[in-house]
Amino acid sequence: MADAVRPRRWRPAPLIANPWLRHGLTLGAAIYLALALGTVDVNWARVVDGLDRGARFIGGFLQPNFSSRWDDIVQGMIESLTMTVTSTVVGIAISIPIGIGAARNIVPRPVYYVCRSIIAVSRSLQEIIVAIFLVAMVGFGPFAGFLTLSFATIGFLSKLLAEDIEDIDPASVEAIRATGSGWFSMLSYGVLPQVMPRLIGLSLYRLDINFRESAVVGIVGAGGIGATLNTAIDRYEFDSAAAILLLIIGIVMVSEYTSSIIRKRVQ
Amino acid sequence: MAVQQLANGRFAWQRRTARAEWLNWLAWLAGVALTVFCWRVMTESTIWDYVWDAPTQAADIGGRMVPPRWSYFPNILKPLWDTLNIATLGTLLAVFISVPIAFLAARNTTPSVAFVRPVAILVIVSSRSINAIIWALLLVSILGPGILAGIIAIALRSIGFIGKLLYEAIEEIDAKQVEAISATGASGPQTLAYAIVPQIMPAFAGITVFRWDINIRESTVLGLVGAGGIGLNLESSLNTLAWPQVTLILLVILGTVVISEWISARIRHAII
Numbered sequence: 328m329a330d331a332v333r334p335r336r337w338r339p340a341p342l343i344a345n346p347w348l349r350h351g352l353t354l355g356a357a358i359y360l361a362l363a364l365g366t367v368d369v370n371w372a373r374v375v376d377g378l379d380r381g382a383r384f385i386g387g388f389l390q391p392n393f394s395s396r397w398d399d400i401v402q403g404m405i406e407s408l409t410m411t412v413t414s415t416v417v418g419i420a421i422s423i424p425i426g427i428g429a430a431r432n433i434v435p436r437p438v439y440y441v442c443r444s445i446i447a448v449s450r451s452l453q454e455i456i457v458a459i460f461l462v463a464m465v466g467f468g469p470f471a472g473f474l475t476l477s478f479a480t481i482g483f484l485s486k487l488l489a490e491d492i493e494d495i496d497p498a499s500v501e502a503i504r505a506t507g508s509g510w511f512s513m514l515s516y517g518v519l520p521q522v523m524p525r526l527i528g529l530s531l532y533r534l535d536i537n538f539r540e541s542a543v544v545g546i547v548g549a550g551g552i553g554a555t556l557n558t559a560i561d562r563y564e565f566d567s568a569a570a571i572l573l574l575i576i577g578i579v580m581v582s583e584y585t586s587s588i589i590r591k592r593v594q
Numbered sequence: 595m596a597v598q599q600l601a602n603g604r605f606a607w608q609r610r611t612a613r614a615e616w617l618n619w620l621a622w623l624a625g626v627a628l629t630v631f632c633w634r635v636m637t638e639s640t641i642w643d644y645v646w647d648a649p650t651q652a653a654d655i656g657g658r659m660v661p662p663r664w665s666y667f668p669n670i671l672k673p674l675w676d677t678l679n680i681a682t683l684g685t686l687l688a689v690f691i692s693v694p695i696a697f698l699a700a701r702n703t704t705p706s707v708a709f710v711r712p713v714a715i716l717v718i719v720s721s722r723s724i725n726a727i728i729w730a731l732l733l734v735s736i737l738g739p740g741i742l743a744g745i746i747a748i749a750l751r752s753i754g755f756i757g758k759l760l761y762e763a764i765e766e767i768d769a770k771q772v773e774a775i776s777a778t779g780a781s782g783p784q785t786l787a788y789a790i791v792p793q794i795m796p797a798f799a800g801i802t803v804f805r806w807d808i809n810i811r812e813s814t815v816l817g818l819v820g821a822g823g824i825g826l827n828l829e830s831s832l833n834t835l836a837w838p839q840v841t842l843i844l845l846v847i848l849g850t851v852v853i854s855e856w857i858s859a860r861i862r863h864a865i866i
Binding site (some may be wrong): 339342359363364366367368369370371373375376377380382384400405406408409410412415416451452455457459461463464465466468470473539540542543546547557560561563567571575576577579580583 | 618625627628632633635636637639640641644645646651652655675676678679682683719720723724725727728732735737740741742744745758792795799812813814818819823828832839845847848851852860
């Protein structure tokens with residue numbers, strides 16, 4: 328009767344109830360960690376060499392140099408911003424029909440499958456890989472970036488729009504249908520008013536993402552601020568690179584703040 | 595919604611008032627004007643001959659890409675393993691850094707709303723604004739090429755993601771449980787361990803697995819800038835115009851992404 332004598336201590340319930348599974352997972356994780364850390368072969372001499380550059384980079388954040396590459400930065404920013412706006416608009420224009428087509432509850436089955444496959448293709452390809460191919464096809468410059476970002480927008484926006492349409496309240500659709508309306512009136516009076524606030528929110532969010540991605544596609548030659556950034560880093564001009572990064576962070580912060588205000592007003 | 599009186603004295607329902615109609619129209623006009631302006635600025639330097647030539651180029655590249663060079667497969671097993679390690683170790687590192695930051699950023703756990711919270715939020719926003727590839731680009735030039743740069747790049751980008759979602763989860767916890775625990779006389783750390791942590795644990799696990807899945811996707815391309823993994827093979831195959839190898843690598847990346855997405859969906863389903 329040891330239990331009766333010694334007061335038992337309460338313990339919180341473990342996350343995984345089965346002890347075999349719990350300890351097995353812990354052991355597996357430990358083995359994996361050991362193996363994975365073993366593959367990290369660090370060239371310490373190189374790291375020590377790089378420390379000086381790392382310090383210069385951190386110093387660059389404290390004293391960013393906007394002036395020496397100012398013309399390149401302006402050019403890159405203009406390309407990035409115009410690319411962001413046009414690709415978001417075109418992306419939205421294409422995503423809306425595809426998103427509607429990918430909503431199981433309002434379209435026939437064959438349309439649903441076609442639209443879902445378009446979404447799957449767009450989502451599974453990385454922006455930067457798409458950019459490499461588009462640069463090879465249409466040449467260097469922001470037009471390739473525009474195509475890349477539009478393509479990426481389709482997968483993102485259509486998927487979320489379709490899921491949103493699948494979640495709508497069927498009662499209002501039924502009410503519009505009961506007035507004898509056709510499919511398009513049902514769409515514009517029954518479905519779209521319900522998903523509009525979220526669609527606006529998602530579009531603003533995608534505008535943000537497209538701006539951030541526009542800094543990436545430049546690395547492979549698709550125009551934008553990424554090209555300027557790449558050059559600055561390649562030449563070890565960390566103070567210019569820090570200036571560009573600070574500009575990107577600043578613009579993202581402003582646009583996040585603005586879109587949160589717009590979202591609040593819309594919803 | 596508005597009602598308008600018609601000439602014959604009857605009332606008709608309108609979707610918007612006249613004022614709203616005008617505002618709506620103006621907003622559309624401004625939007626279209628901005629888009630057209632941006633389009634013109636953007637395409638100033640575009641060489642349209644190349645663009646019209648794109649279908650030919652696409653057909654040409656497409657023709658070279660098939661069939662995939664299957665015999666190359668053994669060469670990418672090691673890089674694939676590196677890619678998985680970059681994503682997993684990067685996520686782990688990010689978890690260690692982002693958990694304290696999330697507690698500092700959440701309104702109900704931060705030591706100071708006026709001073710500490712804005713700093714934590716700034717760290718989160720900065721990390722979120724810069725893509726992992728750009729971090730990798732920087733780190734490769736600082737630390738040299740290799741998977742260490744990849745791991746740190748993934749971690750730096752993930753801090754913002756995990757930090758943001760986690761601090762939002764902390765702000766949404768049920769305050770009654772915290773009150774109940776502190777009413778027993780529990781100290782600060784004890785309240786944290788018995789009232790707050792159990793409430794956010796499922797959200798935390800879900801967020802981490804979700805980010806791990808995104809990181810697998812991102813780590814496959816980090817090699818393009820020299821940060822290790824399967825992207826290195828992609829880069830060298832692209833540079834040598836070995837298109838059949840490119841196809842094989844892309845197929846492997848696609849398969850990896852699909853599998854990791856499936857695993858992450860299963861785990862999140864089991865937790866939540």
